[in-house]
Amino acid sequence: MQIEKNKILDRAHKKPILLDTFYSEKFSNQPIVIFCHGYKGFKDWGAWNLMAKSIAEAGICVIKFNFSHNGGTMENPIDFPDLEAFGNNNYSLELDDLNDVINWATKTFKDNPFVDINNLILIGHSRGGGITILKSSKDERIKKLITLASVCDFSKRTSTIGNLEEWKKLGVKYVINGRTKQQMPHYYQFYEDFKANEKQLDIEAAEKQLQVPHLIIHGNNDTSVSINEAYTLHRWNPKSKLEIIEAADHVFNVRHPWDKSTLSNELQTVVSLITTFVKK
Template sequence: MKQSGFVPSSENLPIYYDLYTPDEWSSGQPLPVVLFLHGFKGFKDWGAFPDACAELSRAGFAVLAMNFSLNGVGESMTEFDQLDRFARETLSQDLDDVGSVIAALKNSKIEMSEGIQLDTDVIGIVGHSRGGHTAVAAAAEYPEVKCLVTWSAVADYNARWSSEMVSDWEEKGVTEIINGRTGQIMPVKKIVHEDALENADRLMAVKRVEELSIPALFVHSRGDEAVPYSEAEKLYEHCTSEQKEILLMPDSGHTFDTSHPFDGEDFPDIFQEVVTATREWFQNYLQ
């Protein structure tokens, strides 16, 4: 079962979400919550992500997939039609958006189907790529988060800015990137870089992972062309939790052999393994 809506961000912009719950839930027990965070140039409806969230929910979770308020995707849910917002999407705002969603869940601002209750003190979080980076910071920031999974996560975003990007920001206040899938030229303003530098202790995953005592699973493809698997190794090594694992998958790219749009009946084998490992991790540590 899927319900959709939005909650306001700290700027009063919509944080669109889809909430997946089991079609049948007769135990009477509150459902643990799992938050799903998309990555850079991503969105909650990308590729196989909705199907993965639905599969996780069938295992007895309420899975909330969210679009960050500044991710650049508006009511279409799939098109980057708000590039003015994308241009200033800071890591701080992303992290605050997670907090806004948690607060909305705890304050019953998100409508539930009849008979469904949520355990909002027991929240898991899974994030892909930049979303995995934010998921680590959120796990350290918000005490409700009790379990973490990352997919293809960045370890240190401040290590990813190229010299060309920094030069553009210094000279023009903005740099431009190309969306390889759509061909769009997408602006990124200097504030994004400044925010990451000024708030590094709060925002950088490689720093925040040192604060974790919750179960943490780091999943990555050995053939990731966008974020090398050494990033997962770095997060794993710096993580202070006694319950941590790293799962390195065979070569399957940044998105584990999936693409957008996704219309297959079955997941690619590697992606199915990732979803299964994620489900089992949450079953072991949230249920």
């Protein structure tokens, strides 16, 4: 197994991106899966490393990364020392980050005999699911899409966060991070960017326009993103495949930190669904 952790993607006039790659040398022409974390998430959260290794062992190259403005740094990708970056994050930046990661992947693995750069799949968790839906509807390089506990609407999450007038007046509002207890800022630019790019950030329109197979996975015990959002995505795109994981919560019954050497039964089911979908 070839695993490289914390590779730095430097970009001109942009914040760098931290990436991990996993692939097996037992298979040739492996598809590439790029994993996008969710809100207040990061690539090393919980069992994501174990999940990536499990997928890679099945003969699939896995790339996961931290969005450039997720609040982590190159030196500390786990916690959120860069709250200024977090406050300046927005959906447009995340779409741009993902595009740069795709470009990096196709360039990095171009001559690698174990990897097929023409077979590219996106996986997005939670808010990252919304990002991958938007990207998959526009980028012909992407051949399949998998969303885990995905949101189906950015509008209601952006417009209804607290009092808009107060947010505009103060220029910032804060959310508590349950794990680190930090007060995490959202600058008003987040709302302004959404309104300026509302058409391009319409998940419903993107889902209806999807030309690639879409696997929708959701737990029926998810209290963070309602299972109704999975049903809604499936309704918008009846060709999609919907899989409900019984008794699974928003993170498929794993936690951070995850010190066990095995996945939860629910996340193992997710991995099995992913590998079957990617390889068929």
